[in-house]
Amino acid sequence: xxxxxIFKALGMITGIxxxxxxxxxxxAFISETSDFMAFLVSFAISFFISTVLVFIPKSKSNLKxxxxxxxxxxxxxxxxxxxxxxxxxxxxxPSFTDAYFESISGFTTTGASILTDIESMPPxxxxxxxxxxxxxxxxxxxxxxxxxxxxxxxxxxIFQAEVPGPTAEKLTPRIQDTAKVLWFVYLxxxxxxxxxxxxxxxxxxxxxxxxxxTMSTGGFxxxxxxxxxxxxxxxxxxxxxxxxIAGVNFALHYRFLFQGWKIGEYTRDSELRFxxxxxxxxxxxxxxxxxxxxxxxxxxxxxxxSFTVASILTTTGFGTADYELWPVYGxxxxxxxxxxxxxxxxxxxxxxxxxxxxxxxxxxxxxxKMIHPNLIRTVKIQDSVVERNVLANILGFxxxxxxxxxxxxxxxSIETNDMITALGSVIASLGNIGPGFGTVGPTENYAxxxxxxxxxxxxxxxxxRLEILxxxxxxxxxxxKK
Amino acid sequence: MKIVIAGAGEVGFHLIxxxxxxxxxxxxxxxxxxxxxxxxxxxxxxxxxxxxxxxQYLTTNYLDDADLFLAITNxxxxxxxxxxxxxxxxxxxxxxxxxxxxxxxxxxGFSLKSLGIDWVINPVLLVADEIVRLILTPNIVDTHEFLNxxxxxxxxxxxxxxxxxxxxxxxxxxDGKEDLFQIAVIxxxxxxHIPQKNDIIKYGDIVYFIYQKKDFTFLRKHLGYVQISxxxxxxxxxxxxxxxxxxxxxxxxANQKVKIIEKDLSRSYRIAETLQKALVLNFDGTDLKKLxxxxxxxxxxxxxxxxxxxxxxxxxxxxxxxxxxxxxxxxQQPELLQIIDQNTPISLAISPRILTARxxxxxxxxxxxxxxxxxxxxxxxxxxxxxxxxxxxVGCRLNEINLPENVMIGIVKRGNSYLIPKGSTHLExxxxxxxxxxxxxxxxxxxFFINR
Numbered sequence: 001x002x003x004x005x006i007f008k009a010l011g012m013i014t015g016i017x018x019x020x021x022x023x024x025x026x027x028a029f030i031s032e033t034s035d036f037m038a039f040l041v042s043f044a045i046s047f048f049i050s051t052v053l054v055f056i057p058k059s060k061s062n063l064k065x066x067x068x069x070x071x072x073x074x075x076x077x078x079x080x081x082x083x084x085x086x087x088x089x090x091x092x093x094p095s096f097t098d099a100y101f102e103s104i105s106g107f108t109t110t111g112a113s114i115l116t117d118i119e120s121m122p123p124x125x126x127x128x129x130x131x132x133x134x135x136x137x138x139x140x141x142x143x144x145x146x147x148x149x150x151x152x153x154x155x156x157x158i159f160q161a162e163v164p165g166p167t168a169e170k171l172t173p174r175i176q177d178t179a180k181v182l183w184f185v186y187l188x189x190x191x192x193x194x195x196x197x198x199x200x201x202x203x204x205x206x207x208x209x210x211x212x213x214t215m216s217t218g219g220f221x222x223x224x225x226x227x228x229x230x231x232x233x234x235x236x237x238x239x240x241x242x243x244x245i246a247g248v249n250f251a252l253h254y255r256f257l258f259q260g261w262k263i264g265e266y267t268r269d270s271e272l273r274f275x276x277x278x279x280x281x282x283x284x285x286x287x288x289x290x291x292x293x294x295x296x297x298x299x300x301x302x303x304x305x306s307f308t309v310a311s312i313l314t315t316t317g318f319g320t321a322d323y324e325l326w327p328v329y330g331x332x333x334x335x336x337x338x339x340x341x342x343x344x345x346x347x348x349x350x351x352x353x354x355x356x357x358x359x360x361x362x363x364x365x366x367x368x369k370m371i372h373p374n375l376i377r378t379v380k381i382q383d384s385v386v387e388r389n390v391l392a393n394i395l396g397f398x399x400x401x402x403x404x405x406x407x408x409x410x411x412x413s414i415e416t417n418d419m420i421t422a423l424g425s426v427i428a429s430l431g432n433i434g435p436g437f438g439t440v441g442p443t444e445n446y447a448x449x450x451x452x453x454x455x456x457x458x459x460x461x462x463x464x465r466l467e468i469l470x471x472x473x474x475x476x477x478x479x480x481k482k
Numbered sequence: 483m484k485i486v487i488a489g490a491g492e493v494g495f496h497l498i499x500x501x502x503x504x505x506x507x508x509x510x511x512x513x514x515x516x517x518x519x520x521x522x523x524x525x526x527x528x529x530x531x532x533x534x535x536x537x538q539y540l541t542t543n544y545l546d547d548a549d550l551f552l553a554i555t556n557x558x559x560x561x562x563x564x565x566x567x568x569x570x571x572x573x574x575x576x577x578x579x580x581x582x583x584x585x586x587x588x589x590x591g592f593s594l595k596s597l598g599i600d601w602v603i604n605p606v607l608l609v610a611d612e613i614v615r616l617i618l619t620p621n622i623v624d625t626h627e628f629l630n631x632x633x634x635x636x637x638x639x640x641x642x643x644x645x646x647x648x649x650x651x652x653x654x655x656x657d658g659k660e661d662l663f664q665i666a667v668i669x670x671x672x673x674x675h676i677p678q679k680n681d682i683i684k685y686g687d688i689v690y691f692i693y694q695k696k697d698f699t700f701l702r703k704h705l706g707y708v709q710i711s712x713x714x715x716x717x718x719x720x721x722x723x724x725x726x727x728x729x730x731x732x733x734x735x736a737n738q739k740v741k742i743i744e745k746d747l748s749r750s751y752r753i754a755e756t757l758q759k760a761l762v763l764n765f766d767g768t769d770l771k772k773l774x775x776x777x778x779x780x781x782x783x784x785x786x787x788x789x790x791x792x793x794x795x796x797x798x799x800x801x802x803x804x805x806x807x808x809x810x811x812x813x814q815q816p817e818l819l820q821i822i823d824q825n826t827p828i829s830l831a832i833s834p835r836i837l838t839a840r841x842x843x844x845x846x847x848x849x850x851x852x853x854x855x856x857x858x859x860x861x862x863x864x865x866x867x868x869x870x871x872x873x874x875x876v877g878c879r880l881n882e883i884n885l886p887e888n889v890m891i892g893i894v895k896r897g898n899s900y901l902i903p904k905g906s907t908h909l910e911x912x913x914x915x916x917x918x919x920x921x922x923x924x925x926x927x928x929x930f931f932i933n934r
Contacts, residue, residue: 137726368761372763372775372776373775374763374764374765375761375762375763375764376744376747376750376751376753376754376762376763377754377762378751378755380753380755383758385755389887396498448859452486
C-alpha cells in the first residue's frame with residue numbers, strides 16, 4: 001500500500017470539497033442566515049485537514065490497482081465526513097450518525113433522508129445537500145481528475161473503479177480529458193434543466209436544487225412532498241424526461257453532442273434500446289393494471305406511472321405518487337427496476353441495464369446449448385464480442401450484489417422488526433434509489449431507523465455507488481500485505 | 483497475345499493446360515524447376531526459372547510488351563508486389579490472386595489501381611459465391627457475365643416446374659417473347675450442343691440462356707420458376723475455414739437456416755464471433771451420431787468444405803446416405819470432379835482450381851475478342867467479338883452469310899442497345915457480338931468475323 005500517496009490524494013479531494021463548501025458559505029452569508037458560522041467552521045476544519053495531508057510527500061513508486069481501490073473507497077468515505085460537517089455544526093441534524101447518513105446519501109446520489117421537515121431547513125443547507133448529489137453523480141474522483149492538473153495518480157484504474165458499468169470507456173486518449181468531457185456534458189444538461197424548470201414555474205433556487213438532484217439521479221428535493229409539492233404536470237414531465245436522460249450512458253451524450261449531432265449514436269446502442277424497452281413495458285403494464293382495477297383519469301395515471309418508473313429505474317427517488325398504494329404487481333416491477341438500475345456510464349445506480357441484458361443473452365445461449373450440445377456461441381453487443389471473462393465478471397458481480405444484499409438485510413433486521421422494511425431499505429440503499437418499501441416508502445423517511453442500521457445502510461450506499469468490488473477488495477488480506 | 487504467368491502452382495498448371503490449345507504466347511515463371519520442366523514438355527510453353535519479385539528480373543525481361551500479367555503464386559504479398567512491378571514495367575493488364583486479404587472494395591484514398599492491380603481474383607470468394615448461388619437459385623446450374631456484366635449466360639436445369647419442357651426451339655421462338663432471350667446451348671447427359679430449330683427440350687436438360695441482366699426476373703417467371711426459394715432452407719456446412727465462413731455469412735444474410743460444423747475449438751469461437759444467427763457446432767463432421775442429433779435427415783443442403791478431401795467425401799457420402807438430397811463437396815484434385823458427378827450420390831463437386839482457372843480464362847483476349855468462355859467439360863466456346871470494317875460479315879444479313887451449322891450469334895450490341903439477332907438482322911461496323919461455337923468450327927467461323 002502506498003499510504004503516503006493515498007493520504008496526499010485524499011488531502012486533495014478534501015481540499016476540493018472544502019473549496020466547494022465556500023459556495024454555500026457565501027450563500028449563507030448573503031442570505032444572512034444563522035448557519036453561516038457552521039459553514040465557516042466546516043470549511044476551516046476540512047481545509048486544515050486537507051492542507052496537512054497535501055504536504056505529505058508522495059511515495060516513490062506508482063499507485064498499484066489495489067491502491068487505487070483503497071483511494072477511491074476512502075475518498076468516498078472521507079467525502080461523507082466533509083459533507084456532514086455543516087449539518088452537524090448548524091444543529092440542523094443533531095446526531096452525528098444522522099448527519100453522516102444524510103451526507104453519504106447525498107454523495108452516493110441515493111437520496112434517502114432522515115429529515116422530517118425539509119422546508120424548515122435553512123436554504124444554504126438545502127443547497128449544500130443538493131450540491132453533494134450533483135458532485136457525487138458524475139463521481140468525486142473523476143471530478144478531482146478533471147480539475148486538478150497533473151494529478152498523476154492511478155489514471156485508468158481509478159477511473160475504472162469509480163465509473164459505473166462493466167467496462168469504463170475512455171472517450172479521449174488522456175484520462176484527464178475524458179473526465180473533463182464527461183463533466184462538461186453533465187454541466188450542459190444541468191444548465192438546460194435549470195432554465196427549463198425555472199421558466200416552468202419553479203423559483204431559481206428550486207430549479208437549481210432540482211436540476212442538481214435530477215441530473216445526478218439523486219432525488220433530494222426542497223419540498224416535503226418531493227416533486228408532487230409543485231402540483232405542475234409540466235414540471236413532472238420535464239423531470240421525467242431528464243431523469244431518463246441522466247440514466248443514459250454519458251459517453252453516448254458526449255458523442256451525440258460533440259461528434260456531429262447524429263441520432264444514430266443513440267439508436268445504435270443496444271443497451272439504450274433495452275433500457276427504453278424496460279421503461280415502456282413497465283409504464284404500460286403498470287398503468288394498464290391500475291386502470292383496469294381502479295379506473296381514474298388516464299392522463300394523471302400515465303404521468304404518475306411514467307414519473308415513478310423513470311424515478312425508480314434511474315434510481316433517482318423523486319416521488320409524485322405513493323407507489324405503496326399500487327397493486328402488488330406494480331410494486332414488484334418497481335422492486336425489480338430498483339435492482340436493475342440505469343445504463344452503464346450514467347449517474348444511475350443499481351446493477352445496470354447492460355449487465356441484465358448480457359445475462360439474458362447468456363441465459364439464452366446456455367438454453368440453446370441444451371438442444372445443441374456442441375454449440376459454440378459467443379455473446380455479442382452490437383456485433384462486438386463480449387469476452388468470456390467479462391461475462392464471468394458480470395455473473396460474479398450479480399452474485400456478489402445478491403450476497404451483499406442478503407448479509408445487509410440480516411444485519412439490518414437486528415434492529416428492524418419488519419421484513420418489508422428491512423429488505424426495502426437495503427435494496428433502496430444498495431441501488432442508490434432512496435425511497436424503499438415498508439416504513440421507508442416514498443411518503444416516509446429513514447429517521448426512525450436505529451443508528452447501527454443507518455451505518456450499515458450508509459456503507460451499502462458507498463458499496464452500491466462503487467459497484468461493490470472496489471469496496472470489498474479492501475477486506476481481502478492480500479490487499480494489505482506488503 | 484503475350485501472357486506472363488507468375489506461379490506454376492495448381493491453378494497455374496490448370497490454366498496453362500486450358501490455354502495451351504489456343505495458340506497464345508505464354509511465359510511461365512516459377513522458382514520450382516521440376517514443375518517448369520513438366521510444363522514446357524507437356525504444353526510447350528516458355529518457362530523461366532526465377533523469382534518474380536526480383537525487380538531486376540522483371541524490368542529487364544519480357545514484360546514491356548506483355549498484354550496480360552497473372553500473379554498467381556501462393557503468397558498474397560508476392561502477388562501484390564509482382565503486379566506493382568509488372569505494371570511499372572509496362573504490362574497492359576495485371577490480375578492478382580489474393581486469398582487472405584479482403585481487397586474487393588476500394589478504400590478512401592486507396593485503390594487497387596495504385597498497387598498496379600487491374601483485377602483481383604480470390605479463389606475462396608469464387609468457390610463460396612458459387613456455392614451460395616447454387617443454394618439460393620437452385621435451378622441455375624451455372625452463370626456467366628459478358629459485355630461488362632450487362633449480358634448474362636445462365637444455365638437453367640429443367641425441372642417439373644418449367645414451362646419449356648416438351649417444346650421445340652421453333653415453338654418457343656414463336657411465342658412473342660423471343661426478342662428477350664436466346665437459347666444458346668442445351669446440355670443433355672453431360673453432352674452439350676448448340677440447339678437447332680427442331681430440338682425439343684426435355685426434363686433434366688440444362689438449357690443456357692443469353693439475355694440482358696435486367697430481364698433476369700422476367701426470364702425466371704417465363705420459365706415458370708416463381709414460387710421457388712421463398713421458403714428458407716436448412717443448410718449444414720461442414721468445415722469453418724474461409725470458404726465455409728463466407729458461405730455461412732452469405733446464407734445467413736439471405737435468411738437461410740445455417741448450421742456450421744468445425745472441428746477446431748478455437749476456430750469455432752472465431753467463426754462464432756463473426757456469424758450472427760448461424761449455429762456454430764464444434765465436432766467432427768463425420769461423426770454420424772452427432773450429425774443425427776443435429777437433424778441431418780431433415781437438411782436440404784449438406785456442404786462439405788474442409789481442407790481435407792477425404793473428410794469432404796466421407797461426410798458428403800454419409801449425409802446422402804442419411805437422406806440429404808443435395809450434397810456439395812469441395813475437392814482439390816480436378817480428376818475427382820468427373821468421378822463424383824457420375825458415380826456417387828453426391829450431387830455436386832466443386833474444385834477451387836478449376837473455378838479459378840475458368841474465371842481467369844475469360845481475361846485472355848485476342849485482338850478483337852474481348853471475352854472468351856469455354857464451357858466446362860465441353861467443346862463449346864462463347865466469344866465476345868468486336869466487328870471492325872475489315873470483318874467479312876459487316877454489312878450483310880445473317881442469312882446471307884453461310885455460317886457453319888454449329889455457329890450461332892447470341893446477342894448483338896449496337897451502341898447502347900442490345901438485340902437478339904434473327905435471320906434478317908444486319909451486322910454493322912462497331913457491333914459487339916457474342917458468338918457461340920463448337921471448338922472444331924472455331925477457325926472457320928472466326929474467318930467471318932475477324933480479319934486476319
